Amino acid sequence: MAKSKFEYVRNFESDDTCLRNCYIVVRLDGRNFHKFSEQHNFVKPNDDRALGLMSRSARSVMEDLEDIAVAYGQSDEFSFVFKRSTNWFKRRASKLMTHVASQFSSSYVFYWEEYFGGQPLLYPPGFDGRVVLYPSNRNLRDYLSWRQADCHINNLYNTAFWTLVQKGGLSTNQADKRLNGTLSADKNEILFSEFNINYNDEPALHRKGTTLIWEKVIETSTKKVTVPSEGNKEVTFTRSRRKVTSYNCDIIGDSFWDEHPDILEEDS
Ligand code: DGT
Ligand code: MG
Ligand code: MG
Ligand code: MG
Numbered sequence: 001m002a003k004s005k006f007e008y009v010r011n012f013e014s015d016d017t018c019l020r021n022c023y024i025v026v027r028l029d030g031r032n033f034h035k036f037s038e039q040h041n042f043v044k045p046n047d048d049r050a051l052g053l054m055s056r057s058a059r060s061v062m063e064d065l066e067d068i069a070v071a072y073g074q075s076d077e078f079s080f081v082f083k084r085s086t087n088w089f090k091r092r093a094s095k096l097m098t099h100v101a102s103q104f105s106s107s108y109v110f111y112w113e114e115y116f117g118g119q120p121l122l123y124p125p126g127f128d129g130r131v132v133l134y135p136s137n138r139n140l141r142d143y144l145s146w147r148q149a150d151c152h153i154n155n156l157y158n159t160a161f162w163t164l165v166q167k168g169g170l171s172t173n174q175a176d177k178r179l180n181g182t183l184s185a186d187k188n189e190i191l192f193s194e195f196n197i198n199y200n201d202e203p204a205l206h207r208k209g210t211t212l213i214w215e216k217v218i219e220t221s222t223k224k225v226t227v228p229s230e231g232n233k234e235v236t237f238t239r240s241r242r243k244v245t246s247y248n249c250d251i252i253g254d255s256f257w258d259e260h261p262d263i264l265e266e267d268s
């Protein structure tokens with residue numbers, strides 16, 4: 001086909017192919033969720049509806065896009081890890097990132113009512129995205145550990161802060177002052193000695209965030225079939241299917257990775 005004289009403008013596009021062999025991580029983060037959470041009456045410090053909607057949207061991303069091996073989310077963020085061998089969209093960073101961001105955002109709106117019921121969605125939420133490449137399994141695990149450590153640090157602080165306010169009767173300013181300069185052990189101690197709260201008994205969803213992976217599940221179903229000599233008969237069928245499954249567990253130590261050896265591809 002003849003090319004138009006305008007065709008040359010294509011050459012202005014820049015090459016953003018991701019380096020081979022690297023894991024491609026796309027991290028999304030809610031835009032201005034400080035305000036969004038206030039305006040939509042999120043429970044403080046953790047709103048299970050909001051966290052459920054984030055995970056539901058992330059599952060939609062995993063089911064609808066190709067080659068995402070694992071995703072990890074907490075607060076208003078979710079990280080999606082593409083297989084290091086993926087060739088989806090020829091590994092073009094902008095394509096991968098924008099597909100993740102748009103599928104996630106539209107799912108967040110699509111499933112809003114399922115999670116928030118009577119709370120109307122007041123305006124269209126947005127999510128920023130970034131792409132980061134990790135060349136080794138150690139680097140990738142350290143990245144995910146960094147996000148889970150962030151979840152832990154923030155949740156311990158927020159739990160102590162809102163307990164001081166909601167149960168201790170402190171103003172937000174007073175709670176802020178009280179926690180200023182405290183270490184993890186101090187916050188645990190405040191919760192335990194003053195409020196009889198053992199931080200380790202707080203919900204794992206809040207302490208550990210959510211990890212989504214693909215797993216094989218065996219599904220059984222029964223069907224009535226007609227066999228010529230025997231008449232109607234119930235027959236059980238089993239089939240194995242890949243399904244996105246959700247964990248609220250530690251992903252910093254080795255055990256999660258030892259139990260799910262298929263997530264990571266070997267360093268080459
Ligand atoms: P950004 O990301 O720079 O556009 O600004 P923000 O405001 O989204 O800041 P970010 O992402 O650092 O912090 C997340 C905010 O979302 C933070 O203000 C707390 C809020 N948030 C996230 N999850 C919950 C929740 O479950 N409950 C409540 N009350 N707030 C939440
Ligand atoms: Mg931010
Ligand atoms: Mg945000
Ligand atoms: Mg955030």
Ligand code: MG
Nearest residue numbers: 089095098099
């Ligand atoms: Mg097109």
